Amino acid sequence: MTAFAKDLEPSQESRDLVPTASGSLEHPQLGDVPLGSVRAFDRGDVPNAAIQDANRSATEPILAAPELDLDTVASLQWAPSPRVLPLPPVRFTTRSRFLPLQKWEGTVLSVRAESFVARLVDKTSDAVDAEAELPLSDVTVDDLALVQPGAVFYWTVGYSMDLSGSRRRVAEMRFRRLPVWTKRDLEQARSAADRTIEDLGWNE
């Protein structure tokens, strides 16, 4: 459990809320509490369920709790009595999560009619560099103009998990937008070169 999750001490009222498969929270006394886009959970109490991935067992470590913010935590600690509608302001986001399995940093070596060849540096392990021919059709339209020899891109393969808990295998390729040389950059390079030549005595 992360420090963040460990620090979370839900009120008794909050603990009483049990999520149901219909997308609502059920309170022992108050019954169903519809919550619109609440993700369905099958186990655990609200705070724990909220910070756990629905696809993980209760014994698996919790890696992150992106659905809860500090306001949520404060609200849970200072929840009102059960007589007041015990709606904890738990914010269930609609964002899906991404679990990366493999990351590469690529450099374009050559561009062909319908594909490009790139050297891939493994950023997940210390495997030796790979060289791959990739289809240009996998590059987003916005990035196509960037596919030139020397261009750098990041390629990630992983699982995208949506709110229902289902996951899709996805590959994402993003090309790096490069900054431009400024007059100052070039002047600095020139003056550094002049200093180096002077210090090495190469101008004699």
Place this chain on the structure above:
Amino acid sequence: MPRIGLSKILAGTNRTTAPLADELELSLFGPGYGECLVVHMGNGDWFITDSCINQESGQSIALDYLDILKVSPATSVKAVIASHWHDDHTRGLAGVVKACSKASIICTEAVKSRDFVTLARAAGQRAMMSTSGITEFAKVLDVLLERKKAKLPDVSWATSNKTLLRIPSTNGIPEIVFTSLSPSDAALTRSNLEIARLIPTESSEKRRIGVPKTNNTSIVLLLQVGAESILLGSDLEVTADKTDGWTAILDDKAKPVTQSACYKVAHHGSETGNDPRIWADLLTNPRWAVLTPFVNGDVALPTKQDAQNICEHTPYSFIASLPRRAKPKRRDAAVERTLKETVLSITNSEPQMGHVRLRKQIGASEDWRVELFDAARPLGELTA
């Protein structure tokens, strides 16, 4: 033409034994994209030409090799040569220059131009996403500045027909003479023009900074130890211009009159690095040829035809590794499925590192002894 006998090819079994004081050694390392030569000139004196990285240690293979031989680079290496600044010949070179503190550093005059140093300083201004020869040169410049402060040996500039090093005869080992046969003045002039064009312009994207693509400022070296000699062809190519490339060397009447028995084949055995006159004029017969492959993008050298050409000149031809890419190791099953669906082809970018070692007693009439380690193979395997 003598036929090669099995006794001449020994699968290397004991790499850790240093050569005897009266033995010449030429060790060539090549991982597929990269080249490094480590040469014993006799009497415990060594030189290193170019550098490539040992993936296991992350440093130059030259330093790892000297380490297993228990040879101190600080005291035993007399010269470090950067034959040219292409990425496949420079990786880890800054570490070599730093470790070989008593060695002369030998480069071409192209690198002392303001434009070349500016390129290096521009490349070093920010962390580039991938390295190139120029970023390694930027690191070498910093080491050279440290060496200058410590009053260590300076840089020597290689040009055609220049004696770079002369070690008098000692302990029965004949005089050692180390000569550069290139680059020609014309090649240097053209290179300077090309370097100037590579300097980034204002508002252009900060792409990887490269070095001139041509190989014509490569330093070809001739090592003479008494009557023995070794020719190291670097990446020099044959050009139409007679003032440049191999033609300039072959036509030069002032070059040392000698024929070498041992040849580091130029430019990874490519057709453009091969002139029949190299074999006829500069090499003895029989001769021993060693080379490294070059595998990068769409290029894989030597081709089968290149290998056949070389094998016609000598059956004693050996390559540090065959220019074939290995399949990458298997990854997570989901990643493998994605690769199968997405990628048109994927291979390890570099074949395994190999090491060809040739040794011979100086002055003896014996043949060169060949040892092949790791991925090194007889070149004939490529022609099959």
